[in-house]
Amino acid sequence: MRVVLSTYGSRGDVQPLAGLAVKLRELGVPVRVCAPPDEEFARRLAVDGVELVPVGPAVQAAVRAAVKGAPPAPGDFPRRVATMVGQFHEAVAATAGPGDTVVATGLFPAVAGAQAAAETVGARFRYVALQPTMLPSPHHPPFEYPGHPYLPGVTDNRELWQDNIRTMNALFREPVNARRASVGLPTVDNVRDHVLTDSPWLATDQLLGPWPEFAGSTVVQTGAWLLPDHRPLPAGLAAFLDAGEAPVYVGFGSMPMGGAPDAAREAVTAARALGRRVVLARGWAELALADGGDDGFAVGEVNQQALFPRIAAAVHHGGAGTTTAAALAGAPQVVVPQMVDQPYWAGRVAELGIGVAHEGAVPTVDSLTDALRAALAPEVAARATALAREVRTDGAEVAAKLLLA
Template sequence: MRVLLTTWGSRGDVEPLVGLAVELRKFGAEALVCAPPDEEFVNLLERAGVPLIPLGPTVHSVVAGPKPPTGEDALKLAPSLVAARFETLSAAAEEGCDAILATGLLPAGARDVAEKLGIPYVYACFHIFGLPSRRFAPGIRPGTPSPEGETDNRVLWRQDAERVDALYGGALNEHRVAIGLPPVENVRDHVFTGTPWLAADEVLCPSAGMTDLDIVQTGAWIQPDDRALPAELEKFLESGEPPVYVGFGSMAAYAPKDIARVAIESARALGRRILLARGWAGLTSIDDAGDCFVVGEVNQQALFRRVAAVVHHGGAGTTTTASRAGVPQVVVPRIADQPYWAERVAELGIGVAHQDPAPTGESLTAALAAALSPETGARAKAVADTIRTDGATVAAKLLLDTVSVPSRPPA
């Protein structure tokens, strides 16, 4: 049995598929991952022994410029990714694939390839923020904005669907017609299906009653990481009290201005050492003092258990890893689902939400002081014990069950 897993997005969109692919392999199935060919992702898949099929441009080439991508950039990227999925997924899936599971940046084209081949299709997401809901409004998307003052969530989500159609509809339907399929009218709902899978922990991301869709919540897809920490990092960790970790992952141009300086000064104001994760934003120390250490890509699962607090952007993966480690968090959200994760961290009492995207020394020091309180630390440890780690196993079994039943169009 062979399953094709596909995504286009940051590491937080790729790594869960690696965890799922490894679990599928344990059940005797072959899993291929079709993802952007960034070097970081190539290395991630190679370590797990999972085949990578390159899809589209590297994410770094799109998001790591001096300024964040514009709406015009999105209007160019969307149809190019649709074309890439039809070409790349078709070629991969024709080699005897039994199902396609898609996630990441709206994967228009994946369901259509599955439909043409007559195999099951599953859409999966890592948070509920992008799913239509009467309880919250949609996030910002390139295109014609909703009228100022509109508050009806049903209207706002209908307008969101119109923006998706403007981004993807022309290219999607052009390719569908070319392979003998009829056009679709609502691209977003076509991609999501009526039964999307939610690969997020129920404690961190409760889904009951949050959308009108029939969500299948599996839990987070976690790929266990047993790599040792670099020797120099070990030496730094052992040379003093646990440091404050500061990292903004793949944010690149989205990272707060001067965040390294602000974070270092805030940690020092509280008498704490600092561990900076370089990431795509290129964070680096502001001086040669021995209380600051800069790391590249490392085993966060091991590292977070040895730090005093984690200051981060609020990606689903980083939030889950920090929560599992039982370490207090300060979340400084920037885009997309990140404000949601910041709110959940605050609601659970396991950290602080710094919703202002431009922290100052004073504001970050206050947030960090609150996160480092004994009460927050105790709560973080308590919540860590409630987070499940078997989400990838649950999803692998469900996916194999989906393949074992007669193929039918997704709901």
């Protein structure tokens, strides 16, 4: 049996699949990853000997183009959905075969294409969510798509999820069904529930991103899929860390920060106002230190597993991967959420007492100074240290063994 892992998204979507791929390879299972052709994804997978099957355009280039250019016309959306469904159907169908297993996450059209491919070639299919809010539950509302607001006056999550079926059908059913019909597959009436399946997996830590059970729930929570990182820190960064007290990390990952272009500068100013040195991660927003002071160090893509145990706190966007990495390191967090699942992770950090959820996506020096001061309090650091011992690291192994069962 071969396992084909499929996703379209940023590093936060690709890296968990890489973690699962490594565990599958350790168990002797052939595995390939269908993902965007970004160089950083291919390079990271190659470190662990995992083959990347490139699908679609590079994500980083698409994100930068979207920030700098005019937004796509609403009428172009169905065409873009159809293109992605077709790209992933073709790539996964060419990679998987009868008796194989396809595991998919990421943008909905990519998952729908991978699922159709599994049906086409006679492979098993597993949908995996990388955050609880992607799955229907009475404990949280669905994602509110632009142009498809919640029903006026409705606050019950069950009703909102029921209406979400209508929203997903309006956005995705026609292009998904057109592809399915073109390859001889039956069309579906409820595209959301068909793609999510009746037994989806959830790859989050049971403490950080729990799944509250309810009547009728069939979600299988495996734990977070972590990719061990053995790369050393750059020599310059290591020397900077050795030269003084633990710095504050500031980084927003794959977020272009178009709506908050000054967030990094203000976070650095806030850290300095509290007498803290700073490590600034450039990320996809290509952040840079405004001066050449010896209390700051800018770094590109870096091993967070080696860096985070040596920081005083992390100021970040609230991606699942960064949140989990900081929690595992026992580092207090200030989360400045930008989109989708990031408000959820910000809320969890605050609820667990391991950091602060910034109110809103656009910070100021004052708001970040207050948030960072609170996160650096001794009781928060103590709670973060204690919780780090409770976060599990075997999620990818659990998932790999379930796939082989």
